[in-house]
Amino acid sequence: GWRVLPLPADRRAPPAGYIFLPEFYKQKDLDPVQKDVERMIDNLAIRLHRAGKIKDLYEGLDWTSRLLRMRQDFPDAPVILIKGGVLPESLQQMFSDDRILDIAAQLGVGPACALSAAWNLRGKMPMHGETEVPWHQDNSYWEPRLWKQQIFTAWVPLVDATEANGCMEYIRGSHLS
Secondary structure (H helix, E strand, C coil): CCCCCCCCCCCCCCCCCCCCCCCCCCHHHHHHHHHHHHHHHHHHHHHHHHCCCCCCCCCCCCHHHHHHHHHHHCCCHHHHHHCCCCCCHHHHHHHCCHHHHHHHHHCCCCCCCCCCCCCCCCCCCCCCHHHCCCCCCHHHHCCHHHCCCCCCCCCCCCCCCCCCCCCCCCCCCHHHC
16 A cells, blocks of 8 residues: 655655655665676676776776776776666665655555666766766656656665766756746
8 A cells, every 4th residue: 555654844845846855765775776786887897898898897996986997998888887778676676665656656656656767777977978967857758648647756866966976956947847
């Protein structure tokens, strides 16, 4: 069944069009996702190294630095990771977690709903146009036949999202056009 979660009394109602839930997922929720991403980067490093595209496996680096370093050798490394067509089990579980489904239900999506893994993992690289996400409305990703459907999009950053590293930005009221 669906549970409706009340807005905490100490929080103001969110602006129409989006809500911001800091620390919705705790680190323990994200650890399996990070491990899966690390495995994906490891597999990519092995493939690119064997193909002579990168000079080293960069195994001593953390998961974010490693992809950045691989990109220095082979600029398309993050694009290959993004477009790999793999949705690890940890992401599947995160996207179907009852807590996120409850929020979707509160917003009028459901109870029957489907997960679309469009852009399920995106490594945004500094000064890298191929991984930049320009201003857009998410409905541009959907077929026109779905434009009148209720669609819920969740963005979950796996690293601290700041203005300096490319956090999500919103234009107030843009959801109305």
